[in-house]
Amino acid sequence: MTGRADAPRAEKARSPEGALDARRADAEARLSRIEREMAVLRADRAGESADDEHDPEGDTLAAEWSRLEGLRTAVRAELTDIDGALVRVRAGTYGACADCGRAIPAARLEVRPTATRCVSCASRAGL
Ligand SMILES: [Zn+2]
Numbered sequence: 125m126t127g128r129a130d131a132p133r134a135e136k137a138r139s140p141e142g143a144l145d146a147r148r149a150d151a152e153a154r155l156s157r158i159e160r161e162m163a164v165l166r167a168d169r170a171g172e173s174a175d176d177e178h179d180p181e182g183d184t185l186a187a188e189w190s191r192l193e194g195l196r197t198a199v200r201a202e203l204t205d206i207d208g209a210l211v212r213v214r215a216g217t218y219g220a221c222a223d224c225g226r227a228i229p230a231a232r233l234e235v236r237p238t239a240t241r242c243v244s245c246a247s248r249a250g251l
Pocket of ligand 1: 223246
């Protein structure tokens, strides 16, 4: 513990925890909306396959299903990133680049609160 903040203007920025909590709530809401849509679709599909295998709607439903699955995977990954960032906030390591250890600029964290690397390390890592 040095007792010195890495970002001198940290107090000006919104608290990272608040921003992360807001993102988390938003992602959770999207996830439950997606899961609701998937439940409806699953019920639809169960009804369809009982009738006719060659129903042209079957393809549409399958495409919609994989679209929703893709969205769900993305939102879950987002939640994992957010939780990781919250862990770093509590551990006091939030905002430090995972590679070079320098402070990630506040502007970058504002856009990407879950960023784990500074811009130059991120581009070097190909992210
Ligand atoms: Zn870095």
